[in-house]
Amino acid sequence: xxxxxxxxxxxxxxxxxxxxxxxxxxxxxxxxxxxxxxxxxxxxxxxxxxxxxxxxxxxxxxxxxxxxxxxxxxxxxxxxxxxxxxxxxxxxxxxxxxxxxxxxxxxxxxxxxxxxxxxxxxxxxxxxxxxxxxxxxxxxxxxxxxxxxxxxxxxxxxxxxxxxxxxxxxxxxxxxxxxxxxxxxxxxxxxxxxxxxxxxxxxxxxxxxxxxxxxxxxxxxxxxxxxxxxxxxxxxxxxxxxxxxxxxxxxxxxxxxxxxxxxxxxxxxxxxxxxxxxxxxxxxxxxxxxxxxxxxxxxxxxxxxxxxxxxxxxxxxxxxxxxxxxxxxxxxxxxxxxxxxxxxxxxxxxxxxxxxxxxxxxxxxxxxxxxxxxxxxxxxxxxxxxxxxxxxxxxxxxxxxxxxxxxxxxxxxxxxxxxxxxxxxxxxxxxxxxxxxxxxxxxxxxxxxxxxxxxxxxxxxxxxxxxxxxxxxxxxxxxxxxxxxxxxxxxxxxxxxxxxxx
Ligand SMILES: Cc1cc2nc3c(=O)[nH]c(=O)nc-3n(C[C@H](O)[C@H](O)[C@H](O)COP(=O)(O)OP(=O)(O)OC[C@H]3O[C@@H](n4cnc5c(N)ncnc54)[C@H](O)[C@@H]3O)c2cc1C
Numbered sequence: 001x002x003x004x005x006x007x008x009x010x011x012x013x014x015x016x017x018x019x020x021x022x023x024x025x026x027x028x029x030x031x032x033x034x035x036x037x038x039x040x041x042x043x044x045x046x047x048x049x050x051x052x053x054x055x056x057x058x059x060x061x062x063x064x065x066x067x068x069x070x071x072x073x074x075x076x077x078x079x080x081x082x083x084x085x086x087x088x089x090x091x092x093x094x095x096x097x098x099x100x101x102x103x104x105x106x107x108x109x110x111x112x113x114x115x116x117x118x119x120x121x122x123x124x125x126x127x128x129x130x131x132x133x134x135x136x137x138x139x140x141x142x143x144x145x146x147x148x149x150x151x152x153x154x155x156x157x158x159x160x161x162x163x164x165x166x167x168x169x170x171x172x173x174x175x176x177x178x179x180x181x182x183x184x185x186x187x188x189x190x191x192x193x194x195x196x197x198x199x200x201x202x203x204x205x206x207x208x209x210x211x212x213x214x215x216x217x218x219x220x221x222x223x224x225x226x227x228x229x230x231x232x233x234x235x236x237x238x239x240x241x242x243x244x245x246x247x248x249x250x251x252x253x254x255x256x257x258x259x260x261x262x263x264x265x266x267x268x269x270x271x272x273x274x275x276x277x278x279x280x281x282x283x284x285x286x287x288x289x290x291x292x293x294x295x296x297x298x299x300x301x302x303x304x305x306x307x308x309x310x311x312x313x314x315x316x317x318x319x320x321x322x323x324x325x326x327x328x329x330x331x332x333x334x335x336x337x338x339x340x341x342x343x344x345x346x347x348x349x350x351x352x353x354x355x356x357x358x359x360x361x362x363x364x365x366x367x368x369x370x371x372x373x374x375x376x377x378x379x380x381x382x383x384x385x386x387x388x389x390x391x392x393x394x395x396x397x398x399x400x401x402x403x404x405x406x407x408x409x410x411x412x413x414x415x416x417x418x419x420x421x422x423x424x425x426x427x428x429x430x431x432x433x434x435x436x437x438x439x440x441x442x443x444x445x446x447x448x449x450x451x452x453x454x455x456x457x458x459x460x461x462x463x464x465x466x467x468x469x470x471x472x473x474x475x476x477x478x479x480x481x482x483x484x485x486x487x488x489x490x491x492x493x494x495x496x497x498x499x500x501x502x
Contacts, residue, residue: 002206003040003219005491008146009240010045010137012054012477013463014225015123016484018043018130022492041135042219044212047235048140051123053227056234057477062119064098065091065481066474067111074479075338075469077252081443082468085451085482088489091474094481101125112473138212145211146222146243148456155246207458221458223487228437228464229254236431240465241441248455250442252467256434257338258476261350261426263327268393269422272323272385280356281336282316284423286347314339318356327426335472338438342428352422354390355381361416367404374407374415375400382419394418436476438469450490451483460487 005021007014018041043050057063066073069091071083095113098105103125104116115122131137147154206218226240241251263270322330328350340348358381367377374396378387391400394414399407407415431437445454446461453459462483470476 001040001218003042003217005041005221005223006208006210006217006219007041007043007135007223007225008143008210008243009224009226009463009465010043010050010139011225011227011463012051012057012126012480013227013484014043014045014223015051015054015126015130016481017223017225017462017488018133018135019126020485020488021130021133021135022488041130041133042217043130043135043137044141044143044210044217045137045139046141046143046237046239050127050137050139052234053231053236054123054477055119056231057119058114058474060119061106062115062122063112063474063477064105064115064122065094065113065478067091067107067113069111069475069478073471073473073475075257075438075471076443076467078443078448078467081446081448082479082482084448085486086478089482089485091478094478098122098125110473141212143210143212143239144214145209146246147209147211148207148247148459149209150207151247151456153246153248153456155243221460221491223460223462223491224441224465225462225484226465228440229431230256230258230434230437230464232431236437244441244461244465247453247459249445249453252439252442253343254437254439255341255343256429256431257438257469258334258435258472259337259429259431259433260324260329261327261333261337261429263424263426267327267424269323269386269389269424272389273325275323275383275386276320276330277354277383277386278318278356279321279332280316280318280353281321281332282351282353283314283336283339284349284351286349321352331472334435337426337429337434338436338469338471340426347425349423349425352424353420354386354422355419359416360419361412364404364407364412364415370403370405372404373401374404377404378415378419387419390418390422391415435472436469437464438467440465440467440469443467449486451487452490460491462487 005017007017010018021041049055054062069086071080071086074082076082091113095105098115103121106114106116108114127137143157145154145156205220208219208222210217210219210222224240224243226243227236228240229236229238238254241254245251317332317335319332319335320330321328321332327333332352333350336350340350342348360381363377363381364374374391375387378391378400381387382390388400391397394417396411396415396418399411399415441461443466446452446466447454451460451462453461463480464476466483468479468483470479
């Protein structure tokens with residue numbers, strides 16, 4: 001037996017792909033079981049539960065999409081890569097799909113849309129649709145090898161690594177009814193001889209061989225939907241990258257995105273944990289120190305980076321910031337974190353404007369005839385502990401009790417700079433608290449209209465494994481939906497422009 005598709009990873013995009021496989025309603029197909037209609041899809045999932053990251057998303061409420069989604073919301077070395085997928089399957093279509101399945105939605109600020117009933121509803125819906133359309137799901141899979149029968153390349157797990165033998169069928173007793181049912185399917189799966197006999201009967205070209213949990217599977221197509229490296233406790237790994245490399249694809253060095261940032265020990269704003277306020281964050285490259293870095297090992301400006309260029313600024317975000325025990329978090333920090341490239345050798349600083357939309361120097365100048373002190377004024381516009389820490393760090397501690405009217409221009413300029421241009425170099429983060437991965441499989445060799453590899457026919461990609469990273473606010477899941485859907489359309493009905501949901 002040869003599968004039409006083996007999907008590696010049953011997370012958001014892998015499930016969405018399988019849920020969108022069209023049902024073949026032709027009379028001939030109806031003579032067969034539903035599992036055989038429209039081609040057979042097998043999902044192989046490492047974890048004992050599908051969609052674990054999806055279940056965590058949006059604090060359990062799943063920020064499914066964003067009404068304002070567009071290519072500009074994504075970091076990708078090729079900025080137009082995600083445009084065809086987003087145009088084909090954008091936020092409106094996703095919302096229509098969810099509504100057609102009675103999923104109640106809630107719109108929040110900045111165009112974010114959440115699932116009222118929780119992330120589990122979305123995961124369960126996708127799982128049910130995938131199974132209804134005949135997909136098989138095998139959980140607790142320990143992938144051992146993936147081989148291209150046409151091209152000869154082969155990915156093999158390293159013994160004792162994350163794909164080592166001890167990662168197998170550990171049960172956490174939390175599989176849903178659907179998953180248990182599909183696990184039961186395993187018992188009536190054909191053995192090796194039947195597999196080979198089936199292959200001969202069906203005659204479809206077996207282009208890939210997958211070895212998992214000691215069993216061999218043949219398939220015409222492969223979808224690599226194994227996600228990125230972010231949030232490793234949900235099962236994230238670098239498996240997808242090593243498989244892509246084995247197939248000859250290049251990587252844009254993966255790095256943590258949408259992550260809180262730890263600050264160095266000498267940061268003057270330590271001790272303000274719990275404080276939250278709206279700020280504007282931006283990234284400043286003080287001096288580019290990148291020497292001889294390969295172009296495909298970085299993103300966000302890597303191509304036009306010139307040594308010695310000073311003060312280059314990237315996008316800024318006016319959003320809430322939260323002080324933590326070790327540094328910063330909150331949307332203003334998470335958004336900006338994705339744009340840092342700590343491995344690039346560039347000296348990148350986080351810049352914070354604590355009084356966005358105001359001009360503190362003008363506020364000072366407007367106090368010419370008043371008896372207000374510097375501290376008195378700053379306390380009116382900023383939390384006192386923060387104001388004191390900022391001005392002390394700028395060496396203005398002695399000026400705090402002085403009347404604003406008595407302050408010279410140099411002091412006023414320094415005070416305004418301290419408040420509007422606070423700069424710090426964060427400690428390089430790891431993936432442990434990152435909600436997404438920036439970088440990934442280089443999109444140069446992936447067809448943006450089909451998600452198919454330009455190097456290996458029949459190899460498809462979807463979701464976070466690719467060098468596409470969404471901003472905070474539902475963009476990453478939208479990319480998982482859009483890319484998974486586009487791959488399904490290209491794979492199952494390349495001749496039509498649309499796939500109906502049922
Ligand atoms: C805490 C948290 C909250 C988030 N909230 C949101 C949100 O509200 N909105 C939003 O847009 N985005 C959110 N994200 C990001 C979003 O969840 C991901 O971008 C999205 O799930 C990526 O989909 P994917 O299918 O590419 O990867 P994943 O959903 O990560 O799925 C990949 C699957 O592949 C499996 N896998 C990995 N290696 C192997 C292997 N060797 N063999 C077999 N299977 C394998 C994994 O176990 C996993 O099930 C959040 C992320 C985190 C960590």
